Amino acid sequence: MSISAGTYTRDELQRIIKAYDVRGVVGEDITVPFVRDLGEAYGELLRHEGETNLSIGYDMRPSSPELAQAFAEGAAARGLNVDIIGLASTDELYYAAGSRNSAGAMFTASHNPAKYNGIKLCRAGATPVGQESGLREIINYLVEGLDDLDVEPGNITSSDILSDYAQHLRELVDLQNIRPLVVAVDAANGMAGLTVPEVFRGLPIELKPLYFELDGTFPNHEANPLDPKNLVDLQKFTPEVGADIGLAFDGDADRCFVVDEKGQPVSPSAITGLVAKRYLATNPGAKIIHNLITSRAVPEIISENGGTAIRTRVGHSFIKATMAETGATFGGEHSAHYYFADFYNADSGIIAALHVLAALGEGTQQLSQLMAEYTRYAASGEINSTVADQCAATQAVLDAFADRIAEVDELDGVTVSLKGTPAWFNLRASNTEPLLRLNVEAPTKTEVDHLVEEILGIIRN
Known part of the structure; x- marks a missing residue:
């Protein structure tokens, strides 16, 4: 039986189907019947577009296999042939969608706590699906219902593409001739525990694993490396085991954070700068994308x-839309997402890590020495404040800084450049929560701390 009109309301769906993906609490927002219907709605969208194939991957969360199967059944009911690639990182699912030219669905809630799950969708070639590119139509199908379809249901099969994915990544970044490296990796009980050993296979790398057991309850720490408390174990572990570098991944392994041989964090902006320089050495004049909260060192x-x-x-x-429009070679975000034209314009934490390992292994410097070139300013990191009226709070900050402002940019929130200094700050309102996000950069940590204190004093009072 297909989806009946009135089964879902638009308000409840918009709480779960967000700007870029589907996400919610398992058993409350995310249930097997809902996910089956969602699969059928996505299958209908793809069928109208002439797509016939769908690849599905899932992470190590306890609910993921059952939800992936339900989604597959829904999509197959609309005539799609579905292949379930099983346990996978998100970028492995993008590899499936790109190399097979099939649509994709990845079951993961990324860095969210264990009670959550979700789905990241893409079209053939790993093209992302968001509100403006398919999610709104899916909501319409779920609200308005779908008629029974007189078509032969598609087949549901399974395959293992891990070794093919790993081989593809090794072909993108050549590490065969680097000096031997000792690499500490904190997988946070996430999918990097499965993918990293396969990608490193045969390379001159001695892997020092931390929390590689796949466990979607995250018994050691949250799988969010951007939160400093989740880096503490890797920062201690890396120098303890004599590693040249430490890598921390989030739950679905599409983000990677780096620490140096001393256990000190390396800014994602610095990683963006390093990888950009590597691509420009082989692609002179290439276009490189960075988002507006990366360090000014990047441009x-x-x-x-x-x-x-x-x-x-x-x-x-x-980022992905701009890469497609401009033909950019590489893109980086300060959230440790990195995007590659030679990987279907998709993001991959492990490809970024391979580039850092290649740069490190091609020379004799320690990582802390290598990264000094790319670390030019001090930064606050993103600081969230709960604010009922984000617009009023932002305006209060602008008013207080009026005589010090050199320029205001409104590309995303407000980015304020200050007179007589390279210092700047950005204030952005969350689309889904009553939060105002602050990022500050300045030549020194002292200057950053003073600006943060002043701006937060205005926002929070």
């Missing part, structure tokens, strides 16, 4: 190496 490095820096809003859908 400086791109320009110094003959590239064209393109600035975008925060968010993977903006």
Whole structure:
């Protein structure tokens, strides 16, 4: 029986089907019947577009296999042939969608706590699906219902593409001739525990694993490396085991955070600068994308190496769309998402890590020495404040800084450049919560701390 009109309301769906993906609490928002219906709605969308194939992957959360099967049944009911690739990282699912030219669905809630699950959708070739590119139509199908379809149901099969995916990544970044490296990796009980050993296979790398057991209850710490408390174990572990570098992944392994041989965090902006320089060495004059909260060192490095820096809003859908529109070679975000034209314009934490390992292994410097070139300013990181009226709070900050403002940019929130200094700050309202997000950069940590204190004092009072 297909979806009946009135089964779902638009309000309840918009709480679960967000701007870029589907996400909610398992058993409350995310249930097997709902996911089956969602699969049928996505199958109908794809069928109208002439698509016939769908690849499905899932992470290590306890609910993921059952939900993936339900989604597959829904999509197959609309005539799609579905292949379930099983346990996978999100970028492995993108590899499936890109290499097979099939649509994709990845069951993961990324770095969210264990009670959550969700779905990241893409079209053939790993093209992302967001509110403006399919999710709104899916909501319409669920609200308005679907008629029974007189078509032969599609087949549901399963396959294992892990070794093919790993081989593809090794072909993208050549590490065969680097010096031997000791690499500490905190998989946070997420999918990197499965993918990293396969990707590193045969390379001159001695892997020092931390929390590689797949466990979607996250018994050791949350799988969110951007939160400093979740880096503490890797920061201690890396120098303890004599590693040259430490890598921390989120739950679905599409983000990677780096610490140096001393256990000190390396800014994702610095990683963006390093990878950009590597691409510009082999692609002279290439376009490189960075979002507006990356360090100003990033466009400086791109320009110094003959590239064209393109600035975008925060968010993977903006980065991917801009890459497709401009033909950019690489893109980086300060959230440790990195995007690659030679990987279907999709993001991959492990590809970024491979580039850092290649740069480190091609020379004799320690990572802390290597990264000094790319770390030019101090930054606050993103600081959230709960604010009932984000617009009023933002305006209060602008008023207080009126005589110090050199320029205000409204590409995404407000980015304020200050007179007589390279210092700047950005204030952005959350689309889904009553939060105002602050990022500050300045030449020194002292300057950053003073600006943060002043701005938060205005916002929170």
